[in-house]
Amino acid sequence: MTLTLEGVAKRVGAEQHLHPLSLELQAGSFNVLLGRTLAGKTTLMRLMAGLDKPTAGRVLENGKDVTGASVRHRDVAMVYQQFINYPAMTVYENIASPLRRQGKDKAEIDAQVRRTAAMLRIEPYLERLPAELSGGQQQRCAIARALVKGAGLLLLDEPLVNLDYKLREELRAELRDIFADGKTTVVYATTEPQEALVLGGNVTVLHEGQMLQTGATGDVFHTPASLACAQVFSDPPMNVMDAILTNDRVALSDGTSLPLSAHDRNLPAGPCRVGIRANHLTVLRRSERLVPIKGRVALSEISGSETFIHLRHGDTTLIAREEGVHSHPIGSDIQVYADPDRIFVFSTAGQLVAAPNWRRGALRNIA
Amino acid sequence: MDKVQDNRAWFLIIPVFLIVAFSAVIPLMTVVNYSVQEIFGPGQTFFVGTEWFEAVLTDERLHDALVRQIIYSLAVLAIEIPLGILIALGMPGGRSAKTSLTLVLLALPLLIPFNVVGTIWQIFGRGDIGLLGATFRAIGVDYNYTNNSLDAWLTVLVMDVWHWTSLVALLCYAGLQSIPPAFYQAAKIDGASKWAVFRYIQLPKMRGVLIIAVLLRFMDSFMIYTEPFVLTGGGPGNSTTFLSQYLTQMAVGQFDIGKAAAFSIVYFLIVLLFSFIFYTVITNSGSGEKK
Numbered sequence: 069m070t071l072t073l074e075g076v077a078k079r080v081g082a083e084q085h086l087h088p089l090s091l092e093l094q095a096g097s098f099n100v101l102l103g104r105t106l107a108g109k110t111t112l113m114r115l116m117a118g119l120d121k122p123t124a125g126r127v128l129e130n131g132k133d134v135t136g137a138s139v140r141h142r143d144v145a146m147v148y149q150q151f152i153n154y155p156a157m158t159v160y161e162n163i164a165s166p167l168r169r170q171g172k173d174k175a176e177i178d179a180q181v182r183r184t185a186a187m188l189r190i191e192p193y194l195e196r197l198p199a200e201l202s203g204g205q206q207q208r209c210a211i212a213r214a215l216v217k218g219a220g221l222l223l224l225d226e227p228l229v230n231l232d233y234k235l236r237e238e239l240r241a242e243l244r245d246i247f248a249d250g251k252t253t254v255v256y257a258t259t260e261p262q263e264a265l266v267l268g269g270n271v272t273v274l275h276e277g278q279m280l281q282t283g284a285t286g287d288v289f290h291t292p293a294s295l296a297c298a299q300v301f302s303d304p305p306m307n308v309m310d311a312i313l314t315n316d317r318v319a320l321s322d323g324t325s326l327p328l329s330a331h332d333r334n335l336p337a338g339p340c341r342v343g344i345r346a347n348h349l350t351v352l353r354r355s356e357r358l359v360p361i362k363g364r365v366a367l368s369e370i371s372g373s374e375t376f377i378h379l380r381h382g383d384t385t386l387i388a389r390e391e392g393v394h395s396h397p398i399g400s401d402i403q404v405y406a407d408p409d410r411i412f413v414f415s416t417a418g419q420l421v422a423a424p425n426w427r428r429g430a431l432r433n434i435a
Numbered sequence: 436m437d438k439v440q441d442n443r444a445w446f447l448i449i450p451v452f453l454i455v456a457f458s459a460v461i462p463l464m465t466v467v468n469y470s471v472q473e474i475f476g477p478g479q480t481f482f483v484g485t486e487w488f489e490a491v492l493t494d495e496r497l498h499d500a501l502v503r504q505i506i507y508s509l510a511v512l513a514i515e516i517p518l519g520i521l522i523a524l525g526m527p528g529g530r531s532a533k534t535s536l537t538l539v540l541l542a543l544p545l546l547i548p549f550n551v552v553g554t555i556w557q558i559f560g561r562g563d564i565g566l567l568g569a570t571f572r573a574i575g576v577d578y579n580y581t582n583n584s585l586d587a588w589l590t591v592l593v594m595d596v597w598h599w600t601s602l603v604a605l606l607c608y609a610g611l612q613s614i615p616p617a618f619y620q621a622a623k624i625d626g627a628s629k630w631a632v633f634r635y636i637q638l639p640k641m642r643g644v645l646i647i648a649v650l651l652r653f654m655d656s657f658m659i660y661t662e663p664f665v666l667t668g669g670g671p672g673n674s675t676t677f678l679s680q681y682l683t684q685m686a687v688g689q690f691d692i693g694k695a696a697a698f699s700i701v702y703f704l705i706v707l708l709f710s711f712i713f714y715t716v717i718t719n720s721g722s723g724e725k726k
Contacts, residue, residue, distance in 0.1 A: 119620055140626045152621040156639035169626060217625075 069130050069143060069220030069253050070095045071116060076125035078111050085111045088124060089279040091272060095130075095220075096250040098269030100285065101257040103300060107274040109257040113223050116255060118142045129220070145214035146223040149230055151206035153198040159185070159209050160194040166217040184212045187246060204235040215246070222247075224256045228263070240266055261303045265289060273297045295343060295418035304346050304376060306412070307386045311342045313413060313421070318342050321382050326359050330409035331422040340421060341414045346376065348410040349388035351402070358405035361386070368396040377402065469696035487697035497698070499673065500681045501705075504657060507592065507677065508709075511656040512649060514596050519603025519648065520641070524633070526608050538608075541601040553665025556594045560666075580667060584674035591663045591675050595656060603648045610644035611637060646717045650710055657706055678702055 071093040078086040086108045093099050101109045114120040115127065118139040127135045134142060145166075153162045160181055167177045185191045188208040190201075198206050207227060214222055228236045244267055247254045258264060264271050264285055271289075272282040280297040281288050292298035299305045311318040314337045316328045326342070328335065350358070363379030363386060370376075375390040379402055388404040396402060413421040470487055472480045491497060522541070527533045547555070560580050562568040571578035580590040614636065622632045660679040663669065669676035669684075676684075682702065686695035 117624060119623065139623050144624055146621065146624050148617045148621065150615055150617050152615075152617050154635045154639075156635060166625060 071221055071253055072128040072131070073116070074126040074128065076115055076122045076127060078115060078120065079123045085277055086115070087278045091279070091282060093253050093255065095253055098247055098254045098267065099256065100264040100267055100269060100271045101255060101274060102261065102264045102271050103274035104259055106276070108277040109274055110225055111277075112274065113146075113225050113255065113257060116221065117144045117146055117223055143220040144223060145217045145219040145221070147210050147214045147225065147227045149226045151198070151203060151210055151230070153206060153209050153213070155198060158195050158197060159190060159201070162198065162209055163212045163216055166213060180216055184216045188212045204231050204239065207231060208239070220253060222252050222254045224254070226257050226259065229259070244268070261301045264301070273300050275300055291420065291423040292412070293420050295341060295414045298343055298412060302345050304387045306343045306345050307349060309342045309381070309384055309386070311340055313337055313340045318411070318413060320361070322362070324359060324361055326406065326408040326411060328408065328411070328413065328422060330424040331413065332425065335413065335422050339416055341416060341418070343412040343414060344406055344410065346387045346389040348407045349386060349404050351377070351388060351390045351404055353405045357409070358407055360403050361406050362401070362403055365396045365398055365400050365402050367398065368394070377404070379404065466696045466699050469692050470700055472693050474692045483693065487693045488701070490694055491697045491701055496673065497681060500676055500678050503676070504678045507659075508653055508656045510592055511595055512652055514592075515600045515603050515652055516645070516649060518596070518600050520607050522600065522604040523607035523611055524637070526604070528612065538605070541604055544598050544601050547598070549661035550665050552594060552598050553662040556590065556662070557666050560590055582671050584671055587667045587671060587675050591666060594662055594666065595659065598662070599652060599655070603652065606644040606648045607641055610641035614640045642717070646714065649713050649717060653713060654706060654710060657709065
């Protein structure tokens with residue numbers, strides 16, 4: 069189904085939970101809602117589902133106005149952060165319940181339940197109760213129940229957040245294939261930029277109840293329209309430094325100068341803010357074009373097989389990512405290398421001035 | 436590894452041992468001791484073996500009291516549990532003044548001492564000055580709990596419902612409040628009816644508190660003493676003489692200590708048996724429609 073939101077907003081009392089936003093989700097598309105906690109993801113989803121009525125704007129399903137229509141009359145399925153299954157029904161009955169309500173015949177229900185269960189790899193547990201399953205299996209059961217309904221719109225509200233790291237990775241990879249049937253419009257809310265990138269499709273970035281940007285996930289990631297959007301779409305948050313832009317070079321406060329060779333030409337001169345993601349600030353100098361930046365180690369944390377170094381540089385704290393597990397004594401001097409072809413230039417107001425022209429850059433490297 | 440041998444650890448359990456001994460083991464064993472003796476007075480006791488148990492198990496009046504008691508307890512459960520659930524479902528949620536008011540109103544009957552409840556209903560049901568009795572008389576219903584067995588029995592039952600349904604309602608309310616709102620949203624999206632929400636979400640989620648409610652109400656009503664004692668004194672005839680009252684008559688009224696002790700033990704075993712049955716049934720039935 070094609071879902072269109074026209075100037076939809078939600079206000080509760082004096083609080084504006086969601087500022088007016090317009091969005092069009094194509095039939096069969098995969099859409100990620102990316103934003104931190106309290107960004108308005110769940111509020112937006114509830115409006116999409118019809119659980120809440122927007123205080124302004126219209127919601128259209130396939131061009132038909134359904135703004136006031138109750139959720140019962142909408143063609144939606146939803147998966148929640150908590151594992152929601154009927155506690156007294158077996159997994160089989162749980163998955164079969166939407167089909168029974170649709171009045172399908174027994175043989176068809178059985179076939180569909182088994183096919184969906186096989187897809188989500190919970191076939192061996194069909195006769196069990198949800199409480200007898202692990203968290204991951206419970207969520208698979210909830211997803212199966214939502215999928216089997218065959219709704220035109222499938223909403224997933226941070227479905228993996230209550231699972232442990234390993235299960236999350238596993239299910240995330242599977243979800244992409246499961247939703248690739250192309251009939252259902254899927255909306256998937258998450259706080260993790262990583263998850264949005266893995267899942268692909270389109271992304272809509274929300275921040276404090278406002279829509280910052282929407283578009284193909286790759287485009288939004290590589291050309292964030294604003295600093296706020298870039299911050300939400302980077303983990304750890306993008307490093308930001310004040311700088312002066314002149315003759316297509318940026319000069320940092322300590323005099324370090326970075327050439328903007330991968331960016332558009334003839335950028336307006338003046339004060340600006342420079343953003344660089346942690347993975348483009350490295351300890352190893354992989355190439356001659358990398359520019360050294362000096363700092364003092366404030367903290368060094370190990371996450372998985374990576375090390376994140378927090379370093380003081382002038383008045384700001386930068387985060388650099390280093391492959392492998394390393395230790396850096398706190399207070400020691402360190403030199404990290406910034407890739408000038410990967411930096412973003414924002415105006416002092418936070419609007420994007422120049423992003424690395426990554427498509428052109430990629431072509432140039434091949435040539 | 437060398438084990439340290441130190442028997443001083445036994446001293447640490449002495450307090451618990453003493454408390455349990457004095458509060459439970461010794462009184463219980465005293466009763467067991469009484470139940471196998473014929474007691475004429477202090478120091479004048481004779482061992483009679485299982486004679487008292489035989490007497491108790493063949494006592495006609497006791498059988499009547501037991502049947503009366505079982506019917507009464509089942510009636511109490513059949514009314515209070517569904518009624519309590521209905522009240523809980525109808526209660527306002529959230530943290531509003533309405534919620535607090537409802538909770539306080541519900542808790543009121545629970546705060547009234549048992550004998551006062553009996554007295555309240557004694558007056559309430561009187562035909563001359565009681566609101567209930569006078570109303571019945573005014574509309575021409577022949578109601579008199581002091582000389583009609585059925586009226587007396589029903590009055591005791593209604594009194595118990597009035598006194599204790601709140602407890603079931605409060606327990607169920609607590610159970611309902613613990614259901615995350617996402618369950619209701621999911622049901623709404625599924626298009627589930629109100630009945631389906633109750634049957635497949637609320638009832639299974641209330642299972643734990645319902646077990647407690649059924650057990651509490653069963654045990655309490657099975658041991659009911661004060662209210663009928665105050666209201667009807669067990670009459671008219673024996674129509675409202677329940678087990679505990681019969682037991683008291685036997686022990687304190689007739690001073691039949693040995694028989695009363697044997698009766699106590701049988702009584703205890705009956706309560707235990709019924710509680711076990713209820714517990715097993717509810718625990719298993721709640722865990723699903725497994726084939």
